[in-house]
Amino acid sequence: MGTGENDQALRKILDMTRLISVAVLLLHFYRECYGAFVAWHLASGLTDRLMVNVVATGLFSSFLNPKLISLVFLMIALIGVKGRKDEKQTWKTAVLYIATGLILFLTSYLALSVKEKAQTVALAYMALTGSGYLLILSGGTMLSRIIRDRLAGDIFNRDQETFPQEERLLENEFSVNLPTTYVLKGKIRNGWINLINLFRALVVLGSPGSGKSYFIIRHVITQHIRKGFAMFVYDFKMPDLAVIAYNTWLKYKKDYEVQPKFYSINFDDLSRSHRCNPLDPSAMLDLTDAVESARTILLGLNREWIKKQGDFFVESPINFLTAIIWYLRKYKDGKFCTLPHVIELMQADYDSLFTLLGTQKEIDLLINPFISAYKRDAVEQLEGQIASAKITMARIASPQLYYVLSGNEFTLDINDPAAPKIVCMGNNPQKIQVYGAVLSLFTNRLLKIINQKNKLKCSLVFDEFPTLTTDIIPTISTGRSNLISTTLGIQDASQLRKDYGREQADVIMNIVGNMAVGQVSGDTAKLVSEKIGRIMQERESLSINRNDTSISRSRQLEAAVPPSRIAALSSGEFVGLVADNPDCKIELKAYHGEIVNDHEALKKEIDSYKPLPEIKKINPAVVERNYLDIKKDIKNIIELEMERLLSDPSLSHLIIRKR
Structure with a gap:
């Protein structure tokens, strides 16, 4: 702890150091401009004898020695300077002063080569050197007055609201892996969202246009079919997801042990619909x-x-x-x-x-x-x-x-190992109430039939899940042991509460193990922020009074991704949590990043897609x-x-x- 005596002693030492710096510089002027000092009648026998003794020490063995020694003592003096803090003071101004001062201080010798009167040359040299010295002194003083407010340029606190994320690719026979980029302390890094245990269910939240289908759901469909899953897809806007499933099936159906069959239910286009x-x-x-x-x-x-x-x-x-x-x-x-x-x-x-x-x-x-x-x-x-x-x-x-x-024409036991199926059922946004009820009957019957032992691994994908009245809770709770993966696309938790009631909606939101959340707001954003948790963040407070300006720093736990940030996510930017396995632990379960899609490759792939086949003329x-x-x-x-x-x-x- 500092005392008044210590501060006073420090000031005396700094004053003495600064005085030594000035004295060395004045001796340098006296030696190099001796003719001018004689003309000005400022030379005397005493100063000459003093100068002879100083020269004998080797201080003036070269022209730059005394200037550099003076500069070193000045720097030592500036290190201990504690100027009154000024929030408007900037590094740029201080560095400019010091750089200009150094240039003048070190290049002023050029004035000595000018062919003029000795007095004129001496005045010019001392003026340039002195100006450089004063600029260095001013710049150094400015440095001590700068407030090192590391958060001043981060008005939205984005740098503090970053945290380490999983950068390893963790893949298994059931996983869905999504490459991401994320920001950590101002630097962009590459990471992975490793959904290695989708049997604990995945809920994908996001307002319309946030990228639920394009960035996540389509990859669940393609990667699971590639890995040999039976599949059920509820396509709210038929045939968007059904076309993806159909073309992926065409590409990978030969890789299955028993080649699956593809079926679709489409009430609007009977020629492309099977009967069930x-x-x-x-x-x-x-x-x-x-x-x-x-x-x-x-x-x-x-x-x-x-x-x-x-x-x-x-x-x-x-x-x-x-x-x-x-x-x-x-x-x-x-x-x-x-x-x-x-x-x-x-x-x-x-x-x-x-x-x-x-x-x-x-x-x-x-x-x-x-x-x-x-x-x-x-x-x-x-x-x-x-x-x-x-x-x-x-x-x-x-x-x-x-x-x-x-x-x-087909039964709903999609995960029968002897006859696996990929089934797509489509709704129509203009006929939600009628089609949704019938499709809810299909899905409820399917969920009960498939949730049995010794069946093929299967993936259930529900786009706009709240448009169905399906009791999904037993499947999420017990389907894990029967290798049933469940993906639920939901716009907002309030939408789920509206259609299912608060109690059932809260159960669904709380029992899922994986969560991917795009832009949402309100209570949903608060819920997600609380699930992700808090991280240690630095806080700074600025105090200004008549005598002093100071800054205080502290560390405290704050939300890793606050609700306001979730409400302002861009399309393709997601936050969330992943679940792990006992044999594959994931320490960094939380993530906040942008999912990387190869847009050009996906566009070419989509352009090459074949439409759903016409089953028969109706x-x-x-x-x-x-x-x-x-x-x-x-x-x-x-x-x-x-x-x-x-x-x-x-x-x-x-x-x-x-x-």
Whole structure:
């Protein structure tokens, strides 16, 4: 700790050093300009004898020696100078003063070669040398007044909000690896986002245009197909991602042990769509499968019901639809168990409908409340229970949907080792509510079928996941052991909360192990910033008063990527976290960088893509005939069953007629 005595002693030493520097310079002037000093009557015997003694020491053995010695003492004196800090003082000005002073101080000898009077030459030499000396003194003093504010030029604190990131390429048979560039303390470095364990799920967040599909999702598709994954792709804007999957499949399908087949579902272009029955009876093993299917389709068509599950007027339609699905599943071993047949059977009159449903003992508990209300003539209650389901399901009663949903060209067991598949299903932003509900049914059935032991590794990719009503949580939680990779594309966490409710949305956001976040704002940005955590950052504070200006530095933990930075990310710039494996630890899990895409190569690749193939020519008459055949099937079922019951006295009691 400094004391007043120490400061006073230091000042005396500095003053003495500066005085020695000036004295040496004056002796140099006296010797080199002796003739001028004589002319000015400033020479004396005393000074001459003193000069002779000094010369004898060797100080003036060369012309530059005394000047350099004077300069050295001046530098020593300047080292200990503590000038009053000035925030406006800059290095540039101080260095300019010192450089100019050195030039004048060291080149002033040229004035001695001028052929003029001795007095004139001496004055010119001493003026130039003295000016140089004073400029060096002023520049050195300025250096001591400069505030070393290392953060002054970093007004957004970008240099402090950087941290070391993974620069190794860590690859395995399941990984997706994305090259990046990132900034560390002002220097651009190369790194890698190593998604080595996507079985712990990946959520890709970002507002429209942030680059979710172009920079991340497309690479998940291409790298996983290249590594032999079965795949399901939900393509919100069909066929953007489907084309990528199809062409990658064409390129790498021969590398699979069993060559996979490619299937697509496209409700807008039937010629490029395969047909698939999401209520395939072979995969509907018990009543709970029917319950899940009914819940999925109704919640998909009525998104507000998601937040009201458990209410009487939500559960009643679900039970009603469940009963119809299970009846068709049991009738003739599921020959007519398709969603179009379910919709048509729902429209039957109550006498016939309840009579048919009453023949299946497994659904007695489900339909008894409806039959009781019907017999008691509780029309308002019955319509409240059933009409919402009938009206809702009528939205998807179109010939095009009936055509796709009533066929059975492939099954949803995409990860069957003996018959792997790559399946793409497309939505249409203009028809989200209708198509989304049907596709939700497909995805829910698929998730239950594939989540089994001893299956092929498979990758699930959902673009704009909130447009589906899919219960993805069990798959994320338990699918890891069954080699199921899940990628969810979401614009914002608030979008997920809006469609799924806060509790379910928070569970999804919290259980995923990998996160890639582009430009988002609000609560989502805060959530991501907290997940990434804090780093040690330097802080500086500037204090100015009448007598002194000082700067204080401290170190404290601050957000590595604050919400404001996340809200201002550029397209292709992502922050996030990666999950690791027990056998491959990743210490630097957090990242903040720009994903490197070879835009020219990707453009050429996209230009060379083949469109989705035309599967068959579709005649509108065929679609219409299929639509009418389904209606006819239901009519025949009702007529045959009613006739069977009427002709058998032991079954006639099952016939329900309103009194």
